[in-house]
Amino acid sequence: MKSYQLIHELISLVEQLEQQNPEREVTMQDFAGFVIHKVGSSALDVGPTGRLSQDVRFGKNDLAAQEQAFQLDNNIGQLFVYMSRYAKSYIKKALDNTPLITAEDFTALAILLTHDNLSKSELIHYNLQEKTSGTEVIRRLLAAGLIRQWDDEKDKRSRQIAITDQGKQLLYTVFEDMNHVGKMISGNLTVSEKLTLRYLLQKLEDFHQQHHQQKTISSKADLKRVTEAIVDQKN
Template sequence: MMYKLINDLVNSVKTYEESGTNAVEDVSSFIDWLKDNVKTGDTITGANWAGKESGRSADSVINTSLVHVYRFARSHARAAITGSSFTTPDEFIYLITLSSMGSMSKTALIRENIHEKPAGVLIINRLIEKGFVEQKSMEGDKRSRIIHITERGRTALKERMTAIRAASANVTEPLSPAEKTKLIELLAKLEDFHHAKNEK
């Protein structure tokens, strides 16, 4: 008998049941789920986590882990800007956004970094005061402002980039290149979903 295949199917059914996707006890629905969640060569195994036996869901574990990793990342980021002109990690993240994506409106910059408007405006104002960015009125619309990174801002970013890259590497240190690529895909899927949902 094909014992490995049977074992894989049993594990897949368990994962399907715990996936939080309103799993239906129906072969057709299960096959559709397999097509969406399993690539050729993949094997689904029943992952274990604290509280699983008492009913803690995968969704709960993922949300908690994301919050914890975010806090670790913030800690590494704060260490990376110690002794620099940056007050908070958000300031250099805003500069990285402008450096990589180009000038944009104040609203777009705040939205790109998933901030509430008041918090985003405070960050931008600090960057303006430090001379790291400047804002100019859009042609044809004096009320709208475009934010540009200045040479001073690029210099400040460049001076801390080695420390910032090291902080980023510390967060993902135990992952292999293949695992990092897979994680990027999964996180992008989550981000795209929530971006689209928030824009409705």
């Protein structure tokens, strides 16, 4: 059967995907993005710096600095920063006329919606924030009556927090506007492009989440050590 070879290749691809994600069950969406990425990838010649196109923000001066900026890894980081800033501006508009000020206010409240309660430190950790900025988010949500807090019976040094009915009502109102934000962020990508992007972003999320959980990056020296290990592993 001519289809046998195709089935064999698909099984092989599933095995590759599982090897890359040993800690979690892969989904059909994961597999679809993985296959599209495999089939669509090609040996694109981007030159020694990985530069594909001219960024309209850059002028004509200091070409040596631009060469640094457009090295492949640096360029990817640069694009992530741009995407983050666009997303924040859209989220800010979606939160107009609500007690929620920042994207972090929204995500903190959304996290609490899915838990009976959390400690303050747990919420700050899940929301990927530093203690100072995370504490400020909690203060705002408390002042707005969107969450409540109480002393932890097992640990008197800790306080538990939970979303209030008012917080739930607000979230379900905001969700509709945030759906528009999601569509705006994914922009003019086709479904297949979205699946490929989702697969690649999930791979990056798994990588960074592991380092976040294990607190492996706490200094400039840690950054150098981990990135050198990544390069060695690729080689």
